[in-house]
Amino acid sequence: MKPILECKGLSKKYNKSAYALHNLNLTLNHGQIIGLLGPNGSGKTTLIKLINDLLTPTEGTILIDGELPGVHSKNIVSYLPDHSYLDGSMKIQDLVSYFADFYEDFSKIRATSMLKDLHIDQTARLKTLSKGNQEKVALILVMSRDAKLYILDEPIGGVDPAARDYILHTILSNYNEHATILISTHLISDIENILDRVLFIQNGELVLNATVDDIRSEQKKSVDALFREVFKC
Numbered sequence: 430m431k432p433i434l435e436c437k438g439l440s441k442k443y444n445k446s447a448y449a450l451h452n453l454n455l456t457l458n459h460g461q462i463i464g465l466l467g468p469n470g471s472g473k474t475t476l477i478k479l480i481n482d483l484l485t486p487t488e489g490t491i492l493i494d495g496e497l498p499g500v501h502s503k504n505i506v507s508y509l510p511d512h513s514y515l516d517g518s519m520k521i522q523d524l525v526s527y528f529a530d531f532y533e534d535f536s537k538i539r540a541t542s543m544l545k546d547l548h549i550d551q552t553a554r555l556k557t558l559s560k561g562n563q564e565k566v567a568l569i570l571v572m573s574r575d576a577k578l579y580i581l582d583e584p585i586g587g588v589d590p591a592a593r594d595y596i597l598h599t600i601l602s603n604y605n606e607h608a609t610i611l612i613s614t615h616l617i618s619d620i621e622n623i624l625d626r627v628l629f630i631q632n633g634e635l636v637l638n639a640t641v642d643d644i645r646s647e648q649k650k651s652v653d654a655l656f657r658e659v660f661k662c
């Protein structure tokens with residue numbers, strides 16, 4: 430089986446500035462949940478935008494399921510951007526129908542059941558919900574597709590800590606286990622129990638690519654503790 434994501438010598442420079450991403454070599458296989466972790470400005474969103482064909486590499490290549498970013502990758506990648514892109518004036522039930530019309534792989538049943546589990550009123554307009562609840566809706570819509578690769582850029586920043594675990598488990602118990610999820614987040618301790626692998630990125634370079642089990646057994650540390658040590662200011 431082809432890797433779901435392969436980056437070879439991938440670099441990105443915005444204008445004449447320094448590299449935002451430099452010579453990244455990375456292969457991700459199917460069926461894993463991966464944390465993309467790094468300090469502010471380290472290049473996480475740049476990598477995510479490159480994978481989603483929103484930026485063009487300065488050097489190097491990206492293959493998604495063996496193909497360059499384009500029509501095929503848009504069909505198999507479900508992407509949650511780091512800012513809201515949904516029309517706030519729409520009712521939640523209409524957003525669900527809109528996604529169902531737009532994406533062949535969207536499961537209305539799955540979306541409706543997760544919205545119910547999280548007590549979200551589907552007759553409400555998105556903009557009338559709190560920030561955290563708007564984030565939950567956006568995440569549910571993205572996770573209700575039957576994608577091969579889910580890319581979540583800061584998915585639960587506005588969600589209260591008590592609800593985070595519940596949301597992560599509700600959402601993750603509803604996705605296809607052969608798919609891969611790449612999550613960029615600063616909420617490491619909240620999320621590390623669901624991660625199989627972590628990528629640490631610093632100044633645009635990949636400085637660690639390891640399984641969470643290896644970090645715990647070899648370094649005898651949590652991912653959160655290791656992150657704080659590596660990126661100490």
Ligand SMILES: Nc1ncnc2c1ncn2[C@@H]1O[C@H](COP(=O)(O)OP(=O)(O)OP(=O)(O)O)[C@@H](O)[C@H]1O
Nearest residue numbers: 443444446449467468469470471472473474475476
């Ligand atoms: N549109 C842009 N034009 C110029 N430079 C940019 C642009 N977008 C990002 N950069 C720069 O690229 C570098 C990487 O930024 P990026 O947004 O990828 O980091 P990040 O790891 O996602 O950060 P954060 O955790 O703060 O969201 C930073 O130095 C940033 O200033």
